[in-house]
Amino acid sequence: MNDIFSPGFREFSSQLLTAFCKGTEHNVVDKSEVIHLFEKFVDNNFETIQKYAYVDPTKNYTRNLILENEHFSLMVLCWNPYAKSCIHAHGGSQCWLRVLKGQVKECLWDCDPYKESKINTPPHRVSFANPNDVLYIDDNKGVHCIENLENPTITLHCYAPPYKSSKCFDASTGAEFIGSSIFDSESLLLKNPNLSPFEEIYGGDEVMEDAGCGCDDYGKDCSCGH
Numbered sequence: 033m034n035d036i037f038s039p040g041f042r043e044f045s046s047q048l049l050t051a052f053c054k055g056t057e058h059n060v061v062d063k064s065e066v067i068h069l070f071e072k073f074v075d076n077n078f079e080t081i082q083k084y085a086y087v088d089p090t091k092n093y094t095r096n097l098i099l100e101n102e103h104f105s106l107m108v109l110c111w112n113p114y115a116k117s118c119i120h121a122h123g124g125s126q127c128w129l130r131v132l133k134g135q136v137k138e139c140l141w142d143c144d145p146y147k148e149s150k151i152n153t154p155p156h157r158v159s160f161a162n163p164n165d166v167l168y169i170d171d172n173k174g175v176h177c178i179e180n181l182e183n184p185t186i187t188l189h190c191y192a193p194p195y196k197s198s199k200c201f202d203a204s205t206g207a208e209f210i211g212s213s214i215f216d217s218e219s220l221l222l223k224n225p226n227l228s229p230f231e232e233i234y235g236g237d238e239v240m241e242d243a244g245c246g247c248d249d250y251g252k253d254c255s256c257g258h
């Protein structure tokens with residue numbers, strides 16, 4: 033394991049590895065076990081994780097890899113205000129997203145990504161996730177897009193196993209295309225010349241206000257538990 037990792041990272045990484053290796057025969061991991069590991073790790077290592085938070089102000093969102101092995105990848109994503117990912121599947125991986133700072137809106141289409149060639153309906157479900165909330169998705173659950181509202185936002189993602197490309201759908205036409213997952217930084221090595229630390233661009237550690245639950249937007253379920 034690389035020396036840049038703090039003891040907290042090493043412990044978390046080895047616990048994740050244990051969880052992912054023991055999986056089931058279909059290689060599917062107990063979601064709640066990973067959520068529990070996320071909670072423990074983030075609560076004790078918030079400042080270390082923030083060191084990975086680099087931003088390219090010209091992009092929707094910036095992808096910063098912390099670590100990757102054959103079982104999982106762990107990354108910090110930084111979302112500029114009003115950034116949005118395309119509607120996408122996750123290449124067969126299980127995905128956990130925890131909000132560290134700010135807020136995200138998730139639009140979910142409850143469909144089989146590999147049977148669809150176009151997605152041009154409103155989402156089936158919309159949820160909002162605030163600091164400490166965890167969203168989970170895999171291709172059986174459907175496809176999603178993540179949107180950031182006005183607050184600059186940082187999220188921690190884990191994908192098991194890692195995926196390099198996935199099926200995406202154009203937000204305006206609904207047409208499918210393949211998107212590649214490119215990293216702007218990898219284990220603190222900057223790959224993109226436009227990167228600056230999140231704190232330099234958006235300021236320090238002021239507590240972000242809980243923007244509340246917007247589950248009435250589409251009158252459907254909300255994962256916030258309201």
Ligand SMILES: N[C@@H](CS(=O)O)C(=O)O
Pocket residue numbers: 095109117129177178189213
């Ligand atoms: N899955 C996306 C982020 S999100 O929109 O869930 C990615 O890895 O880029």
Ligand SMILES: [Fe+2]
Pocket residue numbers: 120122127176
């Ligand atoms: Fe995603």
